[in-house]
Amino acid sequence: MTTQEFAAFSDNAVMFAGIVFVLAVLAHLAEWAGSIARPAEVPAGTSTDAGGSVAVATGGDDEREERRRLRIETSGRIGVALTVVATLLLGAGVVTRAFASEPARVPWGNMYEFTLTGALGCAVIYLALLKHYRLRWMGLFLTGFLVVVLMLANLSLEQQAGPLVPALHSYWLVVHVGAAILATGAFAVGTLASVVFLLKERVQGTAGSRLRGLLDLFPASDDLDRLAYRLHAVGFPLWTFAALIAGPIWAEYAWGSYWNWDPKEVWAFITWVIYAAYLHARATAGWKGRAAAILAIIGFASLLFNFVGINFFFGAGSMHSYAGG
Amino acid sequence: MSTPSAPAMSPVELLRWAWRQLTSMRTALLLLLLLALAAVPGSVVPQSDIAPADVTRWKEQHPDLTPLYERLGLFSVFDSPWFSAIYLLLMVSLVGCIVPRTAVYWRALRSPPPAAPRNLARLPAYVAVETDDTPATVLERARRELKGRHRVVSAGTTVAAERGHLREAGNLLFHTAIIVVLLAFAYGQLFGYKGGAIVLVGKGFSNLTTQYDEFAPGSLFDPADLPPVSFTVDDFEVEFLTEGPNQGQPVDFGADITYRETPEAAEKEFHLEVNKPLVLDGISVFLVGHGYAPLVTVRDGTGEVAYRGPVVFLPQDSSFASFGVIKVLEAQPEQLGFDGMFFPTYSFTMERGPFSVFPDALNPAMSLLAYHGDLGVDDGDPQSVFELDTSEMEQFEKADGKPLRLDLAPGKKIELPDGLGSIRFDGWQRWVKVQVSDSPGKGVALTGVCLALLGLMGSLFVRRRRAWVRVTERDGRTLVEVAGLDRSAASEGLDDEVRRLAAAVVTTTPDPGVDTGTSAPDAAGDDMEVKR
Numbered sequence: 001m002t003t004q005e006f007a008a009f010s011d012n013a014v015m016f017a018g019i020v021f022v023l024a025v026l027a028h029l030a031e032w033a034g035s036i037a038r039p040a041e042v043p044a045g046t047s048t049d050a051g052g053s054v055a056v057a058t059g060g061d062d063e064r065e066e067r068r069r070l071r072i073e074t075s076g077r078i079g080v081a082l083t084v085v086a087t088l089l090l091g092a093g094v095v096t097r098a099f100a101s102e103p104a105r106v107p108w109g110n111m112y113e114f115t116l117t118g119a120l121g122c123a124v125i126y127l128a129l130l131k132h133y134r135l136r137w138m139g140l141f142l143t144g145f146l147v148v149v150l151m152l153a154n155l156s157l158e159q160q161a162g163p164l165v166p167a168l169h170s171y172w173l174v175v176h177v178g179a180a181i182l183a184t185g186a187f188a189v190g191t192l193a194s195v196v197f198l199l200k201e202r203v204q205g206t207a208g209s210r211l212r213g214l215l216d217l218f219p220a221s222d223d224l225d226r227l228a229y230r231l232h233a234v235g236f237p238l239w240t241f242a243a244l245i246a247g248p249i250w251a252e253y254a255w256g257s258y259w260n261w262d263p264k265e266v267w268a269f270i271t272w273v274i275y276a277a278y279l280h281a282r283a284t285a286g287w288k289g290r291a292a293a294i295l296a297i298i299g300f301a302s303l304l305f306n307f308v309g310i311n312f313f314f315g316a317g318s319m320h321s322y323a324g325g
Numbered sequence: 326m327s328t329p330s331a332p333a334m335s336p337v338e339l340l341r342w343a344w345r346q347l348t349s350m351r352t353a354l355l356l357l358l359l360l361a362l363a364a365v366p367g368s369v370v371p372q373s374d375i376a377p378a379d380v381t382r383w384k385e386q387h388p389d390l391t392p393l394y395e396r397l398g399l400f401s402v403f404d405s406p407w408f409s410a411i412y413l414l415l416m417v418s419l420v421g422c423i424v425p426r427t428a429v430y431w432r433a434l435r436s437p438p439p440a441a442p443r444n445l446a447r448l449p450a451y452v453a454v455e456t457d458d459t460p461a462t463v464l465e466r467a468r469r470e471l472k473g474r475h476r477v478v479s480a481g482t483t484v485a486a487e488r489g490h491l492r493e494a495g496n497l498l499f500h501t502a503i504i505v506v507l508l509a510f511a512y513g514q515l516f517g518y519k520g521g522a523i524v525l526v527g528k529g530f531s532n533l534t535t536q537y538d539e540f541a542p543g544s545l546f547d548p549a550d551l552p553p554v555s556f557t558v559d560d561f562e563v564e565f566l567t568e569g570p571n572q573g574q575p576v577d578f579g580a581d582i583t584y585r586e587t588p589e590a591a592e593k594e595f596h597l598e599v600n601k602p603l604v605l606d607g608i609s610v611f612l613v614g615h616g617y618a619p620l621v622t623v624r625d626g627t628g629e630v631a632y633r634g635p636v637v638f639l640p641q642d643s644s645f646a647s648f649g650v651i652k653v654l655e656a657q658p659e660q661l662g663f664d665g666m667f668f669p670t671y672s673f674t675m676e677r678g679p680f681s682v683f684p685d686a687l688n689p690a691m692s693l694l695a696y697h698g699d700l701g702v703d704d705g706d707p708q709s710v711f712e713l714d715t716s717e718m719e720q721f722e723k724a725d726g727k728p729l730r731l732d733l734a735p736g737k738k739i740e741l742p743d744g745l746g747s748i749r750f751d752g753w754q755r756w757v758k759v760q761v762s763d764s765p766g767k768g769v770a771l772t773g774v775c776l777a778l779l780g781l782m783g784s785l786f787v788r789r790r791r792a793w794v795r796v797t798e799r800d801g802r803t804l805v806e807v808a809g810l811d812r813s814a815a816s817e818g819l820d821d822e823v824r825r826l827a828a829a830v831v832t833t834t835p836d837p838g839v840d841t842g843t844s845a846p847d848a849a850g851d852d853m854e855v856k857r
Contacts, residue, residue, distance in 0.1 A: 160570030166577055170600040233785045240778050249771070254600050256611040256762040257519055258770070259510065261375055261403055263368040273361040279785075280354050287354070302361075310368075 007100035007161040013093030014116060018150040020086035021143050027079035028140035034072040035217050072217075079139045080130065086146075087123040094120050100161030108177045109164045111311055115153040118307075119146050121185030125231075129189070133227055137218045141192045172250035179242035183235045184303060187275075190231030191300040194293035197224040201290065225289055228296060229282055236275050243268035264320040267306035274299040347414065348421030356415045363411055367402035370394065374401060374541055416504060423500050430493050437478045438487035441793040445808035448793075450819045452807045452827040460796035460803050466830045467794040475792065484794045489812070495783020502777035509770035518542040518551075519762040523637055525618055526580075526755045529557040532608065537761075552608045556584035556595075561755050563615060565685050573643060573684050580612055580757050597759075607763050614758035616640045617647050619667050619691055620751040625656035626744055632656075635754055638667045639711060645669050645684040650713045651693075651748075652700050660700045661746055664713045665693035665731075667753070679732075691733040691750050695721040695741060721745075792823065794830060805831055 001009070094116050097107040108117045126142050129135055164173070200218055218224065247268065248258035259265065278295040281287035287295075310320065334342060346352055371379035380400050384391045398405030445451055456463065460482060467484040471477045475486035520537040524530045532554045534540055542548065563578035579598040585591070586605055595603050603610040618635035625631040631653045638649030651663040670683035671690035679692050698718035702708055721729040721742055731739050733750035740747045789812040797804040807827040811819050 162569060162571035162574065163566065163576060166575050166599045169577070169598075172600075237778060237782050237785065240774075240781060245771070245774050245778065248774075250600075252764070252767060253602060254611070255613070256602065256609055256760045257517075257764055258767055261367060261372060266364050266368040270361040270364050273357050273364075277354055277357045277361075280350065280357070283350070 001099070003100050003102050003161065006096045010093045010096040010100055010161070013089050013096065014150065014154070017086045017089035017093060018147065018154070020082055020089060021147045021150065024079050024082035024086060024143040025140065025147055027075050027082055028143060030075035031072050031079060032140055032214060032217070034068060034075060035214050076136050076139065079143070080136060083123065083139065083143055084127060086143075087120070087127060090116070090120050090123060090150075097161060101163045103163075105164055106174050106177070108173070108181065109168055110157075110159050111308070112153055112157040112159045114177065114181065114307070115149060115157055118181050118184050118188075119149045119153070121181050122146065122188045125185045125189050134219065135189075137196065138189070138192050141195065142189070145188070145192070167254060170250060170254065172246060172253070176242055176246040176250050179238050179246055183238035183242055184307070186231050186235030186238060187300055187303060190228045190235060191296055193224050193228035193231065194296040197221060197228060197293045198290065198297075200224065221289070225293070228293065232275060232278060232296060236279060239268075239272060239275065243272055262320060264306060264310050267302060267310055271299060271302045271306055274302055344421065347418050348425075350422075353415070353418045353422065356411060356418060360411050360415060363408050364402070366399050367408075370399045370402070372401060372403070374404075377539070412507070416507060419500055419504060423497060423504075426493070427497055430490075430497060433493070434490060438476055438485040438791060440480060441483040441485055441795055441808075445793055445795055445806045448808040448810050450809040450823040452823050454805050454807075454827050454831050455799070455802050456805055456831040457802055458831065460798060463796050463803055463805055463830050464794065467826070470826060470829045471792060471794075482796050486792045487790070489787050489789030491783050492787035492789045493784070495780040495785075495787060498780030499777050499784055500780075502773045502780055505773035506770050506777060509766040509773055512766040513543075513764040513770065515543045515545040516766075517762065517764040518546045519760065519764075521613070521758060521760050523616075523756050523758050524558050525635055525637070526558050526561045526757065529555060530759065531555040532761065550607075552606065553587050554584060554605060554608055554610075555588070556582045556603075556610070558582050558757055559594075561615060561757055563685070563755075565683065567683075575684070578612075578615060580615075582610075584610075597757075607765075609762055611760040611762070612757055613760045614640075616756055616758070617645065617667055617669060617686065617689075617753050618756050619649070619689075619753045621651060622738075622749040622751055623651065623653045623656065623661060623663075623746060624748075625653070625661065625746045626659070627657050629657070631661070631746070633751075635756075637710070637756055641666075643684065644681040646681040648711070650711055652702070652710070652713065653746075654700060654702060656746060659697045659745060660718075661741070662696040662698075662700055662713050662715065662718055663693045663731075663748065664696075665691060667691050671734075686753055689735060689753055691731070693731045693733070693748070694728055695731060695748070697721065697741075697745055790819070790822070792826060794826070 094107045094113075097113060097116065098104050101109075107113050122142065123146060126135060126138065196218055200215060200221055203215060219227070243265075247265070251260060251265075252258040274295060278292055278299055281292040281295050371383050373380045387394075394400060398407070402408055442448065446453070458466075464479060464482070464484055468477055468479060471484065471486040475488040477484060477486045479485075518541065520534075520540040522530055522537050530536055532551045534548050534551070558580050560581040561578070562580075564576040566572050566574045566576055577598075579596055579601075582595050582597055582603070583592050584595060584603065585593070597603060597610065597612045599612055602612075616637070616639060618637045620635050621632070622630060623632040632651070632655065636649055636651050638647035640647045646669075647667045649664070649667060651661075653661040653663075666679065668679060668681040668690050669686040670681050670688045671679060672682045672688075673679050679690070696713065696715050696718035698715075701714040701717050708714060723729050729742065731748065733739065733748070735750055735752050738747055738749035791810045791812065793806075793808050795806045797806070805827065807823050807830065809819050809823040809826075
């Protein structure tokens with residue numbers, strides 16, 4: 001295959017990945033729609049409690065309830081299966097992108113490619129942890145997030161495949177950006193857990209809401225909090241390595257100074273500090289749960305701003321501007 | 326000072342109170358967030374250490390805000406008193422946290438694992454199992470099982486064990502290493518230097534402050550400490566993509582240099598590239614950019630050559646359309662000045678005017694405006710070589726009163742009006758921009774940050790756990806109670822661990838399901854009660 005063919009294949013694979021992610025969103029939406037119980041129809045919990053005494057009356061309800069559960073379960077499974085397919089397509093798109101330039105190179109030489117690889121990282125981390133941590137409740141959020149990310153990548157960042165600019169001719173590109181992408185993936189999934197933690201807290205407060213049926217989909221608040229912490233605990237050392245070790249070493253080699261207060265460095269530092277605060281907050285009694293979740297979300301916002309915002313708003317002012325579209 | 330109702334704190338008490346406040350976790354957290362917030366303006370407002378030209382431009386565009394911003398130190402955020410105040414407070418808070426915690430840790434290290442609580446069933450993970458083995462055998466097995474990863478202490482009918490002290494060690498290492506990194510960084514900022522110079526291909530550079538176009542020394546750096554390195558740029562090559570969607574993007578560029586570490590040392594050769602600096606003792610030389618220097622010959626009104634040679638033009642965009650200024654100080658009877666563009670691959674459309682279609686010099690051309698009069702360099706004020714002060718000069722005009730534009734191709738000569746001289750575009754050569762710098766203490770900073778990462782991983786992933794085993798004689802059988810406690814708020818797997826331990830102490834084989842004729846298999850299935 002020629003480089004052009006690889007490039008065209010990559011573009012197609014990414015496009016199809018986007019389409020399949022949209023289908024996965026629909027499947028998860030169906031899962032959610034099924035979960036939003038009508039309080040009048042299914043008084044949650046009572047049907048099983050009263051099961052013994054009013055067996056005949058609840059028999060039909062039980063059957064309906066069973067069918068409803070089956071529907072939810074099936075939609076969820078379809079959602080996950082579609083996510084697997086979309087992730088494979090996206091993976092193929094990312095890999096072929098690497099071969100779309102001569103010589104072949106890591107597929108993260110510009111913003112478009114970072115975004116693709118980062119999205120792939122999120123999807124892979126989600127799928128890898130799906131079974132062990134029962135992450136299916138995250139499906140709608142994650143696929144929705146990825147659809148938005150892929151759409152933005154295609155609309156505003158897309159760039160033709162080509163060789164790297166000389167500034168990126170270094171194996172530190174693999175190390176520095178690779179670690180940053182992995183950390184971003186861990187933080188993204190962790191942030192989703194924090195978002196759901198806050199949503200759940202919110203919905204629990206509104207008594208009798210139709211949304212309460214949804215709560216069954218989500219894990220207990222404690223588990224969400226712990227999952228978020230775990231992912232951040234993995235992401236933080238990775239981010240430390242990417243931003244504060246690999247980055248400065250490369251900067252020392254490329255720019256002659258390991259720390260230049262370049263806007264991207266400043267925001268990487270800000271992000272690091274916010275996540276450090278998150279980890280401290282988890283250790284401090286009064287900041288657990290809600291406050292920590294809010295910090296996690298602020299941290300991810302700062303990470304996203306650093307990733308996209310710096311290149312858009314600061315452009316040539318940043319030494320990282322070759323990453324731009 | 327004191328009032329009868331509420332006795333005021335004595336100065337010592339006040340200090341102690343302040344110290345406690347400062348070193349509290351909550352304050353440290355707020356300081357951390359404040360530090361993040363304080364760094365934001367440093368990325369939004371141009372910084373004079375990093376982009377002095379941008380600062381000048383910003384100040385010209387915002388004359389009203391400039392005094393306020395200057396007073397707030399927004400043009401050098403990272404040296405400003407308020408930024409320093411935050412990170413110094415944070416450092417003090419860090420030290421105030423590390424020192425007492427180290428003392429606590431030291432005591433904890435030397436003290437034995439705490440004795441078993443009276444009621445083990447109350448602990449987060451608990452298993453009770455009956456066995457026919459004697460209490461002594463069970464306790465011996467427990468000791469053997471726990472030894473290795475735990476510190477184990479036996480007391481009567483219990484065995485107490487503890488592990489995971491490295492968690493706190495990692496925590497302390499992380500925070501100490503952060504201080505080391507901050508100190509090393511500060512040292513590098515104070516004693517290092519960084520400078521940039523444009524060197525024409527074929528010309529040389531000696532490491533003296535006068536040779537730099539820009540030089541930013543640390544506040545304690547002594548220019549006499551500049552290593553006496555010198556080098557000549559022998560050749561420069563650049564290759565651009567000539568086809569495809571990214572046409573014009575550089576593929577590679579590099580310069581061949583010949584250098585001497587000291588004036589007496591032998592000459593050595595080196596190929597300088599982006600990402601491939603020349604690293605010598607106390608100095609590193611980096612290739613950071615390149616551009617064009619058109620060669621011109623300017624004759625003055627008397628017909629004499631007033632200037633002949635290269636003039637450095639600065640690239641304005643990726644097409645390498647470059648702006649530059651030619652100042653002819655020697656011209657008679659009046660000084661001459663030119664400013665304008667150099668286009669490496671000249672093209673022209675009615676809409677865009679002249680522009681460059683490709684960064685390589687395939688069809689070079691210059692388009693200049695010309696002035697005569699006083700260049701203003703004798704006033705004593707320092708002038709940029711890239712700016713023409715035309716306040717005392719008059720622009721050459723065409724007959725219709727429009728500015729005279731000189732469009733030059735290589736080898737072309739244009740006579741200036743009124744017999745004031747001529748300019749000839751002889752050709753072009755390239756220049757390279759090198760950055761020369763030294764950041765002492767970088768080894769310490771790198772070691773520090775690596776240790777910090779190591780400590781961080783220890784503090785995040787090591788689990789600090791306690792385990793107890795108690796045996797009680799009951800009706801000729803032995804009741805074994807096993808309990809566990811996680812001290813690091815990460816209790817995953819604690820149940821499994823306690824269950825495994827229980828299985829290990831009641832049987833010689835690891836699996837309780839295949840026991841040797843005792844009632845342990847049942848015990849494992851039925852009597853075993855796991856509680857969270």
